[in-house]
Amino acid sequence: MLLPPEPSVTEHRSWPDESPIVSLKDVHKSFGSFEVLRGVSMDVRKGEIVCIIGPSGSGKSTLIRCINGLTPIHQGSITVEGQEVNDAKLDKLSLRRKVGIVFQQYNLFPHKTVLENVMMAPLKVLREPKAEVEARARALIAKVRLTGKEDAYPGQLSGGQQQRVAIARSLAMRPDVMLFDEVTAALDPETVKEVLVTIKELATEGMTCILVTHEMGFAREVADHVYFTDRGVIVEHGSPAQIFGAAQDPRTRQFLSQIL
């Protein structure tokens, strides 16, 4: 009997290394009369760690939410593995399998245990067999160092633990790209590190990561590429050494001098 090819990891992983896995071209987005993004272009290659930094209100979060179609854009083009996001007939399922997102407020499902949180999307959305999903979920929970917490409810965990569950939940869909929207901004200082360590491990395993962050030390250490945004445009981008060591634009220098 001929079965259709398994449409999972392998298919996505075949994306060639050289062309950008995520590509934004001249992206514009307004909320009412306020233009949040005023022509943003950006290319992210497979396995790259990209950090987006900039003052609050500069459109960082909007930018990252546009990539998986949570926020629709008005003009321009966003492609993820060649799939156009700015498309009225967008296949959301296909896009969101490729792109995982983690939010500042974790947004775990409070009525479900840790294990159920991680298993839910593969079970209900992808309708994968339960045994397989559970094995994968347990492995992911172990990976974010929360073994033993499988049956806890989100309300019983610390912020850092909840955020790691959110990361595991997103990984359970086996995405190729992970988006992190200020994931440490709501955490107590002592739990920030445990979340950053988890992200760093993902990065070293070759996951493509796009982060909006205020953790400059982390960006400097882990990022392959840093983008500095201000008032809806990318002011400057380059390697961490370039941005943090020898920023060209006065706005970048001013921002960094305030924050570092």
Add this chain to the structure above:
Amino acid sequence: MSRRPFQLDPRLLVSGRVLSALDWRHGAALLVMFAASLTFASAQSAAAPPATPSALATLATWTPHILRGFVLNLVMSFLAMALATVLGIGLGLMQISPGRLLRLPARFFTLLLRNSPWLVILFAIMYLLPIEIRIPGGKPIEFPDWLKATLAFSLPVAGNVSEILRGAVNSIPTGQWESADGLAFTRAQTLRWIILPQCIRRAIPPWMNWYALLTLSTPMASIFSVHEAVWNAQSSMEAAGARPELLLPFYLFLLCLFFIYIYPIAICTRKLERKYAVAT
């Protein structure tokens, strides 16, 4: 300061908080009044011609009859609540639909049902519905008065259940929708697996509150000679010779009956309310 993402404004959900106000002291007062009225009425009967049975004996004779009526009150309340829940959930789901074609009519009917006096709805249903429905070729289906009244009582509660659902869904933080969206859940899947399960526990206390109100309203059916507890109590008093001293003990007996039934529900509702207030 840590945010509390699952906080709920109780004003959104609870409309008539009858149950929260109910106290065991009310029951005690009721019992004292009932006992006093019985003693008083028995004293009056003693002064009457020697063949007259005491108020207590009369009440004891007719208690099974009144209880049989009370069973009908309960049956009506169960049926009406079941119907109200089904109708209310349907209307509520339409109310939160993104499509105007569903949302606006559902909003209209919810407001209409919630804000019409129950007695008006009762009269409308009693006179508008036929006694029996004839399906061509089949036997006529009878539609007795008690069933019509049940339908009438379910309508205003359905409107309120619809509003409870809308309020509960709106009280779920948008982050829940966003993260479900990010995990490729469709709108229907998000509702089914993420939003509605979180609504249930929030909605149960107000739902029980409306059940209590509904039960307390079922005696209105006695206007249409439905043989429920109040109607049966009245017919018992007439059969016992329509003695005025029976009025107070009989009606206080009815009050006690309803209190005994509603009070455990009140305690339960309050416990649930407190439990969920702590859990969230």
